[in-house]
Amino acid sequence: MAAETPALPGAELFHPRVRLRKGLGSAFLVLGVASVVFGLAMLAFLVFDVVERAIPWLRVEFLTQFDSRFSDRAGIKAGLYGTAYMMFFTILISFPLGVMSAIYLEEYARDSWPKTVIQINIANLAGVPSIVYGLLGLTVFVRWMALGRSVLAGALTMALLVLPIIIVATQEALRAVPSSIRDASYGVGATRWQTIWHHVLPQALPGILTGNILAASRAIGETAPLITIGALTFVPFTPQSPLDRFTALPIQIFNWTSKPQAEFHDLAAAAILTLLVVLLTMNSLAILLRNRAVRRRAG
Amino acid sequence: MQQAPTAGELPKLLRRDRMRDLRERAIGAALLTAAAVGALTTAGIILSLAGETIRFFGQVPIVDFFTETEWTPLFSIQKFGVWPLVSATVLTSAIALLLAVPVGLIAAIYLSEFATLHVRSLFKPMLEVLAGVPTVVYGFFALTVITPFLQGFVPGLSTFNALSAGFVMGVMIIPLVASLSEDALSAVPVSLREGAYAMGATRFEVATRVVFPAAISGVIASIILALSRAVGETMIVAIAAGMNPILSFDPRVPIETMTAYIVQISLGDTPYGSLSYLTIFAVGSTLFFMTFLMNVLSFWVVRRFREVYD
Amino acid sequence: MRRVSLAAVAALAGVVAVLAVACDGSRGPGALPRSPDLPPPPNQQQLRPLKGEIIIDGSSTVFPVTQAAAEEFRRYAPDVRISVGISGTGGGFKKFCAGETDVQDASRPIRDTEIEACAQRGIEFIEVPVAFDGIAVVASPRNAFLTCLTTPELKTLWRPEAQGKVTRWKQVRASFPDQPIKLFGPGTDSGTFDYFTDAINQKEKASRGDFQASEDDNVLVQGVANDPTALGYFGFAYYAENVGKLKLLAVDGGHGCVEPSFETIANSTYQPLSRPLFIYVRRTAAERAEVRAFVEFYLSKSFTPVISTREVGYVQLADPIYVALTKRFRAMRTGTLWPQGIEIGATLDRYLQ
Numbered sequence: 001m002a003a004e005t006p007a008l009p010g011a012e013l014f015h016p017r018v019r020l021r022k023g024l025g026s027a028f029l030v031l032g033v034a035s036v037v038f039g040l041a042m043l044a045f046l047v048f049d050v051v052e053r054a055i056p057w058l059r060v061e062f063l064t065q066f067d068s069r070f071s072d073r074a075g076i077k078a079g080l081y082g083t084a085y086m087m088f089f090t091i092l093i094s095f096p097l098g099v100m101s102a103i104y105l106e107e108y109a110r111d112s113w114p115k116t117v118i119q120i121n122i123a124n125l126a127g128v129p130s131i132v133y134g135l136l137g138l139t140v141f142v143r144w145m146a147l148g149r150s151v152l153a154g155a156l157t158m159a160l161l162v163l164p165i166i167i168v169a170t171q172e173a174l175r176a177v178p179s180s181i182r183d184a185s186y187g188v189g190a191t192r193w194q195t196i197w198h199h200v201l202p203q204a205l206p207g208i209l210t211g212n213i214l215a216a217s218r219a220i221g222e223t224a225p226l227i228t229i230g231a232l233t234f235v236p237f238t239p240q241s242p243l244d245r246f247t248a249l250p251i252q253i254f255n256w257t258s259k260p261q262a263e264f265h266d267l268a269a270a271a272i273l274t275l276l277v278v279l280l281t282m283n284s285l286a287i288l289l290r291n292r293a294v295r296r297r298a299g
Numbered sequence: 300m301q302q303a304p305t306a307g308e309l310p311k312l313l314r315r316d317r318m319r320d321l322r323e324r325a326i327g328a329a330l331l332t333a334a335a336v337g338a339l340t341t342a343g344i345i346l347s348l349a350g351e352t353i354r355f356f357g358q359v360p361i362v363d364f365f366t367e368t369e370w371t372p373l374f375s376i377q378k379f380g381v382w383p384l385v386s387a388t389v390l391t392s393a394i395a396l397l398l399a400v401p402v403g404l405i406a407a408i409y410l411s412e413f414a415t416l417h418v419r420s421l422f423k424p425m426l427e428v429l430a431g432v433p434t435v436v437y438g439f440f441a442l443t444v445i446t447p448f449l450q451g452f453v454p455g456l457s458t459f460n461a462l463s464a465g466f467v468m469g470v471m472i473i474p475l476v477a478s479l480s481e482d483a484l485s486a487v488p489v490s491l492r493e494g495a496y497a498m499g500a501t502r503f504e505v506a507t508r509v510v511f512p513a514a515i516s517g518v519i520a521s522i523i524l525a526l527s528r529a530v531g532e533t534m535i536v537a538i539a540a541g542m543n544p545i546l547s548f549d550p551r552v553p554i555e556t557m558t559a560y561i562v563q564i565s566l567g568d569t570p571y572g573s574l575s576y577l578t579i580f581a582v583g584s585t586l587f588f589m590t591f592l593m594n595v596l597s598f599w600v601v602r603r604f605r606e607v608y609d
Numbered sequence: 610m611r612r613v614s615l616a617a618v619a620a621l622a623g624v625v626a627v628l629a630v631a632c633d634g635s636r637g638p639g640a641l642p643r644s645p646d647l648p649p650p651p652n653q654q655q656l657r658p659l660k661g662e663i664i665i666d667g668s669s670t671v672f673p674v675t676q677a678a679a680e681e682f683r684r685y686a687p688d689v690r691i692s693v694g695i696s697g698t699g700g701g702f703k704k705f706c707a708g709e710t711d712v713q714d715a716s717r718p719i720r721d722t723e724i725e726a727c728a729q730r731g732i733e734f735i736e737v738p739v740a741f742d743g744i745a746v747v748a749s750p751r752n753a754f755l756t757c758l759t760t761p762e763l764k765t766l767w768r769p770e771a772q773g774k775v776t777r778w779k780q781v782r783a784s785f786p787d788q789p790i791k792l793f794g795p796g797t798d799s800g801t802f803d804y805f806t807d808a809i810n811q812k813e814k815a816s817r818g819d820f821q822a823s824e825d826d827n828v829l830v831q832g833v834a835n836d837p838t839a840l841g842y843f844g845f846a847y848y849a850e851n852v853g854k855l856k857l858l859a860v861d862g863g864h865g866c867v868e869p870s871f872e873t874i875a876n877s878t879y880q881p882l883s884r885p886l887f888i889y890v891r892r893t894a895a896e897r898a899e900v901r902a903f904v905e906f907y908l909s910k911s912f913t914p915v916i917s918t919r920e921v922g923y924v925q926l927a928d929p930i931y932v933a934l935t936k937r938f939r940a941m942r943t944g945t946l947w948p949q950g951i952e953i954g955a956t957l958d959r960y961l962q
Contacts, residue, residue, distance in 0.1 A: 016499075021501045021503070021504065022501055024501070024503050025501045025502050025503035025504075028405075028408075028409075028413075028503050028506075029409070029413055031405055031409075032405055032406065032408060032409025032410075032413055032414075033409065035401075035402045035403075035405040035406040035409065036406045036409060036410065036422050036426070038402060039402065039406065039426050039429055039470070039473050039474070039477070040422070040425055040426070042429070042470045043425065043428060043429050043432075045444070046432065046436070046437075046440055049440070049444060050436070067676075068680055069673065069676060069677045069680060069920040069921060070920055096333075097333050097336055098333075100329065100330045100333035100334070101330070101333040101334040101336065101337055103330055104327075104330035104331055104333060104334040105334055108327055108330060108331070109334075116598070118334065118337060118338055119598060120591070120594050120595055120598050121337060121338060121341050122337045123523065123524075123527070123594040123597070123598065124341070124527075124587075124590055124591045124594045125337065125340060125341060125344075126524055126527045126528070127526070127527025127528065127530050127531045127590035127593070127594070128344065128531055128586075128587060128590065129531040129532070129533050129557075129558040129561065129583075129586060130531065130533055131533055131558065131561050131562055132344060132348070132561075132583050132586075132587070133344075135347060135583075136340070136343050136344055136347055139343075139347050140343055140347075142709075143707075148709075149664075149694075149709075160340050163336070163337065163340070164337070165524070167337065168520065168524060169479065172479065172482065172483065172517050172520055173482065173486075175516075175517075176482070176483065176486030176517070178488065191319060191323050192323060192327075193322070193323050193326045193327075206482075207482045207486070210427075210478055210479070210482055211479075213427060214427065214430050214474070214475065214478065214479075217427065217428075217430050217431030218430065218431070220431065220433070221431060221432065221433025221434055221435070221436075222433075222434070223433070223434070223435055223534060224533050224534060224562055227694075227695070227696065228696075228700075233672065233676075233693060233694055233695050234672070234675075234676045234679060234691075234692065234693035234694075235692045235693075236679065236680070236683060236690075236691065236692075237690050237692075245662075245664070245690075245692045247692075250433045250435060253433065253435055253436070254435050255695070257435070257439060257825070257827070258669070258825050258826075258827065259673075259827075260826065260827065260844075260846050260847040260849070260850035260851070260922060261850055261919070261920070262850065265827075272433070272436050275433060276428070276431075276432065279428060279431040279432075280428060282431075283424050283427055283428055283431065284424065287420070287423075287424045291420060371818060373797040373798055373814055374769065374797065374814050374815065374816060374818060375769065375806075375812050375813070375814045375815035375816075376769060376815075442828065443831075457821065458821055458828070458831070458832045459821060459823070537824075538825070538828075541821070541822070541823075542796050542797070542822040542823060542824065543818070543819075543821070543822060553821055553822075563796055563797075563798045563824065564798055573722065575798075576699065
């Protein structure tokens with residue numbers, strides 16, 4: 001090609017090195033696939049180990065029986081109900097609160113040192129160990145607000161735990177929405193809230209949902225704060241109201257793995273598998289929502 | 300489809316709508332209240348930690364806390380130097396990030412710039428499942444699978460060590476880095492990419508020299524979040540890293556992180572109100588302070604490098 | 610390409626997993642008897658209509674006993690909602706003395722700081738020992754030279770001064786081979802640790818620091834089993850579940866070598882490493898019909914044989930003691946009979962007065 005066209009001044013300085021550059025790209029492609037496969041391989045490894053041990057114990061009674069000292073009579077009914085019930089309230093509380101906080105911080109608050117302080121504050125909270133939230137929950141929700149060791153106290157504690165994650169992720173999602181969209185909206189006379197509700201939020205929704213999925217996933221597996229606020233381990237009944245006592249799946253798992261009888265370790269694997277299935281369902285639902293939002297935005 | 304307003308109606312429509320203003324104001328206030336919860340939480344944590352921490356330092360000189368190199372509050376001869384716990388936290392977090400950041404970022408760039416939509420929509424959620432595995436499961440995985448495996452070729456690796464725990468923590472954190480970075484990368488407008496392609500850049504060059512730098516603030520935010528997560532992680536290190544508070548950066552020996560220590564005391568038999576019990580508040584405050592400093596630094600860094608698209 | 614690599618990795622992982630499981634060590638046959646047939650309680654008719662809630666929290670050591678009691682009790686009183694937590698003895702007492710729980714599980718007697726905290730809130734308690742726990746000292750089955758250790762030898766091995774100095778078995782007993790010592794023990798915040806150090810080193814929490822500690826006794830079992838030069842100590846139930854994997858050592862407390870077993874722990878000949886486990890019942894809670902019924906059931910013949918079964922793993926007390934404890938409970942005798950805290954090698958005869 002180059003030989004056919006007349007050489008431009010300075011052409012001798014131009015080395016396209018296409019082969020090298022494309023080679024780099026292919027090398028990186030391999031690396032990229034490898035890293036994704038690595039993560040998935042670890043997951044597969046973990047899941048295989050769990051499934052292997054869990055299979056002999058998976059039967060309907062496992063889901064419908066309460067805990068027992070007899071391995072063949074033990075089940076996760078209480079943990080399943082407790083976790084589901086508590087997560088429902090956790091999401092109900094943390095999602096709106098987190099998104100609203102992020103909207104305020106990103107769209108309303110002017111850049112000033114109080115805002116900076118709050119931002120640092122929130123990023124900081126994301127790293128506070130979960131057990132500190134447990135202590136906080138015990139003091140504020142269980143004692144002060146006299147909620148006792150109830151589902152609601154647990155949900156509030158967990159909501160505080162995941163709130164920073166939701167806020168940070170939502171803020172990033174909002175920040176990524178180009179300001180041209182906002183400007184266009186203001187240009188036709190919309191108010192700030194109208195702009196946000198009708199234009200910014202829909203655009204940012206996929207990112208917001210990602211943050212929420214990660215946050216909820218985190219909350220479901222947390223053990224330490226629940227133990228601290230007194231979520232109990234042996235609860236042979238299902239909670240009847242948000243103010244009722246409860247237990248959670250991770251606590252049952254933790255308890256079973258510490259038992260001397262080996263069958264309980266396999267029972268724990270079965271409970272872990274159940275938890276993973278629940279997580280997978282949650283994640284899939286959220287992905288579905290996210291994909292729908294992306295498609296709607298593109299369309 | 301509404302009728303377009305006639306000239307006569309316009310003044311009425313454009314008049315200042317009091318209800319709308321009120322609504323806007325109310326919404327603003329509601330959002331502010333929501334944001335205040337964040338501040339209140341910190342206040343709550345500080346308050347609950349501060350009281351007991353002060354009481355602790357009333358009995359143990361603060362100088363000892365920061366200069367002693369042994370941590371033995373539960374033995375009969377009590378020493379209160381916090382560095383063994385801090386070094387353990389730093390070591391495990393460093394190992395975790397050493398794994399998670401390269402793998403996570405490469406995965407994010409791959410998913411965002413190289414993979415087809417199909418592949419991405421399949422692999423991204425699968426990676427996110429990694430984040431949802433309960434930490435107790437990871438802890439036992441580290442102890443019962445990773446440690447024996449590593450003992451095969453790391454000489455002198457004991458049952459409890461920082462390497463396995465750090466490794467598994469890294470695996471847990473990969474989705475945090477990958478998913479959030481990938482979101483940041485995807486948000487870079489197509490126009491930037493197209494401009495680069497138009498100039499003859501390869502996909503790799505576009506990814507690393509155009510998109511990645513543009514999304515750097517989101518990437519750094521995700522790394523900081525991952526670091527915070529690593530520092531605050533409790534169950535994995537409590538189960539797999541050990542309960543031996545010693546000052547060491549050797550990843551093969553049992554150690555005890557700050558979080559593992561807090562769990563150990565909270566779930567144990569120490570009587571409430573005793574000096575040993577107060578130690579968790581002192582350690583908790585140190586932890587809080589450490590992450591606070593980290594975040595201030597990262598905040599400043601992100602501020603300096605954030606790119607505005609248009 | 611990606612699908613292939615994923616499948617390959619999954620297959621590889623599967624093969625590894627299968628191999629890992631196939632090479633799993635033997636599971637103990639369980640040295641403890643299975644659940645016996647229990648007589649129903651005499652007041653069965655009064656139990657049926659009982660309703661209410663009982664909140665129990667405290668030691669994770671006592672948890673299996675209380676859980677079993679709650680499970681059995683609910684067979685006769687299904688409408689009583691009993692929940693049991695594991696906040697630890699210390700954390701549990703904090704809740705108990707704040708009036709938040711009805712019954713406290715404790716692996717040691719109540720301390721004076723806790724008595725004070727309870728007194729400040731006007732909380733009175735009834736102390737009820739419910740079972741014995743033995744601490745087993747174990748080694749690997751591949752260990753050839755360890756069979757019995759005297760308490761002075763254990764002290765040489767475990768006292769604080771031994772840290773960094775006593776590192777080879779020859780130093781413990783001259784006839785032992787010159788091999789390195791590897792030690793495993795429960796976490797420093799557990800009742801087991803407190804009791805062992807008090808019994809062996811004569812001072813609670815006095816111990817060398819260079820041993821592998823874990824709150825999870827299963828982990829200790831694994832660690833000791835895999836190392837022929839290792840020694841560890843933990844609750845007897847964990848040994849009983851892993852009989853094939855471990856070598857039980859006898860302890861000579863001054864009266865000859867005694868191996869821990871049901872009998873030797875129950876009749877207090879396995880000394881000094883047997884300790885009583887307690888429940889503390891809040892006096893105001895004990896005034897409720899369902900709590901009273903539960904505690905009396907706990908101490909009755911309809912339940913106590915369960916304590917010494919495989920599923921629970923502890924050792925029941927002698928019958929006369931249970932009878933005396935029931936009498937004390939009915940009379941609502943408050944206060945502790947252990948003013949000095951844990952006493953090594955003490956019996957529970959004091960409750961017979």
